[in-house]
Amino acid sequence: MKRTHYCERPRESDIGNTVTVSGWVANWRDHGGLVFIDLRDRTGIVQVVFNPEDSAELHERAGRLRSESCITVSGVVSKRPDGMQNPAIPTGMVEIKAGELLVHNESAPPPFDVDNPGEVSLETRLSYRFIDLRRPEIFRIFHMRHRILQTFRRFFDEKGFIEVETPFLTKSTPEGARDFLVPGRLTPGSFYALPQSPQLFKQILMVGGLDKYFQIVKCFRDEDVRASRQPEFTQLDIEMSFVDENDIMDIMEKAMSLVFELAPEKKLSLPLPRLTYGDAMERYGTDAPDLRFSMEIGDISDIAAGCGFRVFKNAVEGGGCVRGICVPGGAAMSRGEIDGFIEWVKQFDLPGLAWFKVEDDGPAGGVAKFFSEGEFNSIAERFNAKPGSLLLFAADMRHKTDRALAPLRLHVAEKMDMIPSDKFELCWVVDAPAFERAEDGRLTFPHHPFTAPYEEDIGLLEERPTEARTKSYDLVLNGVELGGGSVRISDPEVQMQVFRILGYTQDEIEDRFGFLMRALNHGAPPHAGIALGLDRVVSKLLGIDDIRETIAFPKTQRGICMLTGAPTRVEEKQLKELGIATSGQ
RNA sequence: GGGGCCGUAGCUCAACUUGGUUAGAGCGUCGGACUGUCGAUCCGAAGGUUGAGGGUUCGAGUCCCUUCGGCCUCGCCA
Structure with a gap:
């Protein structure tokens, strides 16, 4: 019995035809008489009916089917009786009257319900990823990932790029991230490193005359895992010869706009805005600004230097600065909410925030009393602060103010609901x-x-x-660095x-x-290139925050693969062969 | 390396202010009933080393310490 149709295929036009479908038991309903099986494959669900009047033997076997068993069924596509249609699914007008049943593999009770997973922990889902992957929404993620990868591949192929594989067993470079090391058996005491990126290889390919190179490739960095970071991740890697920075940005923009067409609701306008690194740091306090809202950081160090507030004065005199943001409508916030922000910034090693509110008749609250009318007017003007605004200031060394203000800007914007979630602001941060x-x-x-x-x-x-x-350029989307590149030194x-x-x-x-x-x-030759973090591109395009959702078998925070349990201890014999001794533990 | 949250049945959670008898519920599982359901319904049952270890106490899921694991975060991420 070979499959003839995917589960979602049988429709009213197929009524009367015999079809064979294969998949997993999504749900079963045993009415004593009739047995209904919802059969699921990656396309969708179709209902199969087992009627004892058609075959008592078949009906009896169907009654023993349980969730997630893998089966193949053939039967006649039939119109459902009036009133029994299910408009919630595409195949809901029809059902398959079972004529034959093949059970490939019964399933032990699944650890969670595939079609109603509720809030199952990632831990459980990854331990049983083979069940998790059967979920339609998970399949959709990997299908989208596939389409994004294919779009890039097709695009760069059509533009004359050649995909070249570079080695995974390569040379350690102590600068940058920590390397994953692989012992060399034939060269005891020596180690390969897994590549943090194919950077130098692709440059060598340019010297070798390849002219246009691309690769979709795993990279490895042994640093702490985050929701947006995995120890192994995928890059789209590009390098071109005889080009300048504008050529790379131009071709990347074209590639990105093609990829964005896969999510039609997310429109890009080209060319993308460019801002300089200096500008980004000045206005947003970060090299990966979120441009979906303004609330830019302002600098009042010059005013603060002469003001009566010691903390501000001392900060500037000590070589630091006073910088802050103006929160429109923030004056409505309670003292407790403002104190909440002050507590919040302490995680960034900032002692606190100074603040005051802008009201119709001038500044109020917080440190308002330390400023003359002239000083207040200058500050208000700099931030274009209207009555009803709240001004928040950090006074410290520049790298510390910005390390806190950049995330604070996002934090406040989120609290104030200032971030349009459907907007996709892609930009270049250059120089x-x-x-x-x-x-x-x-x-x-x-x-x-x-x-x-x-x-x-x-x-x-x-x-x-x-x-x-x-001559560098980072591609930034909604405050997330998608990738970066540069003209290389030749x-x-x-x-x-x-x-x-x-x-x-x-x-x-x-x-x-x-x-x-x-x-x-x-x-x-003169050459330039760029690399994109594909896991991030995929998750952004799907509106997913955690890149682990877009990786088939991701690692946990401690770098453990929940499915296999890797990394594990190895046999003493293996270590000996490699000339490696472990230190206790 | 630092800070924080969490861990109770297969899954998701509850067990309160203040430690108190036999740790509960929904879903799932198992058994039974049912010929038009679609998150089927109804009846019944099983299922727990409260992550692990130690301590305080007459008594610990609850308090303390250690440890393991998951998550968030600072540092880290050329």
């Missing part, structure tokens, strides 16, 4: 600096050390490294200079990046 000063004073990089600075900023690299801008002198500024010795450069330096000395 990130080549270097950033870490809190311990060391130089790091916002992107990676292969990012090309603007020619006119190369002179700044040595003297004022944090002011040198790069001049070996510049690359060497960047490594030296980062403090690498000649030996270290040769040891870690010797192959790159050699490539850059053998006819490297």
